[in-house]
Amino acid sequence: MPLSVDFYTDVVGAPVIDQLRRLGERLKGVNVVHVNSTREGGGVAEILRWLVPLMNDLGLDAKWEVITGNEPFFSVTKSIHNGLQGYPVVLQKKDWDLYEDVNAQNNERLSQILEEADFVVIHDPQPAAQMKLMRNRRKGIWIWRAHIDISRPYYHVWRNLKPFVQDFDASIFSLNSFAQILPHEQFIIRPSIDPLSEKNRPLDKKYIRDVADSYNLDRHRPILVQISRFDRFKDPLGVIQAYKIVRKVYPVQLVLAGSGATDDPEGQEVLDEVMEAAADDPDIRVLLLPADSHLQINALQRLADIIIQKSTKEGFGLTVTEGLWKGKPVIGGDVGGIRLQVVSHYTGYLVNSPEGAAHRIRYLLHHRSKMRQMGNTAREYVKDNFLLTRNLREYLTLFLYLLKERGYSLYV
């Protein structure tokens, strides 16, 4: 059965669903094409997996297209990604040429679909060159949706990418601090999670126990869990360091779990470093899970006493939202969107070092009632503000506004 907003009525209430339907009525038949660079792995693919069918359910005509490329192309886009997050990477002219060439090959395949769209939403830098490559851009409104933290980009990377994004009609950032100087309107849409997805829906206790057993986790001892790609900016080595400090005084177990993404060739290298750091410690589980291991990830988060997300750079941090939705306190890096979600003493703690993370883990393990209180608070905030219904509503609001700006007559 196709995904429908009605499925969410029990979670968010009928008024919220009614509101979406009314907004959708005013956008009936509007043709929207989302473009990104992977169907599996990472937060963007997860968002598009529900955003596209729900837009269709509300009466829009939404599609999801993925650009394809070879390993050198994704190495370049990974470097662009890292550069935008402030990492000093070297990209030569040939790299930018490759970026544009592969985008051009994709554009031959996609140009007709993109030409016919009322809205084209380009997600992240990988397909950003698509707009500049369009020979015949007739009616569409083009939006660049940046999901990553580009608050302090490495200048040489941003300088080379900017010509590809500055001619868009609008851009969307996850946080106001990520916005850049661009000659068009910049909107802030915070990401969200799908409460009914395999990653977030309630699970029965037996399944959770089975997952614990399958990974040989002792349910009678505290479990710390960080779910993320094996990426340097997620600081998995820092998490191991924090765990080792705590382990000296508390018999905790650590789970570092994530899946690979087809657009992230650096992942294996980081995974190897993590495996080496975790070697010989039977209480650390390093799990490279298949991309579709959503139920296992859900169970691991529910098994956790504390969720860790010790990133040093983070766009928004959907894994933090997922942890909070499951009523868990989160210890997160004091960066990006984690700052927005983890309010110290309220929904968890923000930390700036492995030592800080260790300190807060120990504090929480000694204050169990505080953990429960934080978890309850967190779940309510996610329900009111960070579920996909809010995200969807903001996209619809943006479309209505941009159509109105273009002089389309809309009754709102």
Place this chain on the structure above:
Amino acid sequence: MNAGGPAFDIKDCTLLTKMSGLPPVFDVRDLRDRIAVCRPSVIYHHYCETPLSPSFDYPDFRNDFAVWSKRQLEDNILAERLGMIDPYTFNSMEDLRNYTLDVIDERLCEIHTVTSVEPGHEFYFQDAITIIFDTGHVIHDPSELQNVIPMLTYGSVYYHFLEARRRTRGAVDDFSIWMENFGKEWEPYIEALRSIDFLFYTLPELKQELTSVLRRTKGTL
């Protein structure tokens, strides 16, 4: 059924924030400079639309300037002064802007050093677009209101109870103005609704309080 007065059309609104185009603020002087030149809609957004913005927080104060002054600037005196400003008591955004500048100027005279926040803790001036639309739901009698409020979106609560203060005579909410059409028996309800100290509620709390106030008033009659 029409009980003697006009019907009440329930409206809804959605909000989307956008960047104002102003540089970020790192200290109280920056804050003053940006407030002095920003668009009136930016002032309105930071004073009045805070409850509609998604948040994980439960701040002490209900406007963004006061929250930032307390949390990031760590100037509690400025935060307290800004936090007690009721934006709905001003005739215009210009009056509100001038009053805010007065408060900041006074504080600037008192402090010996202007401290800056660390990068990552700066204040960003934002604006918002609001789309208002009919829900298609209509109430004919004030007695229906108590059962209807729990079914409203937060957007509707915001539009009819908070945003209404910008466009109604006497800067009051839409519900109580509408009740004025239905005779003396509704006066206790009007008074009760207008007595709600709305500045200290989040939208979920306000929705709950509206229902409670109507129920309590009914119980006392």
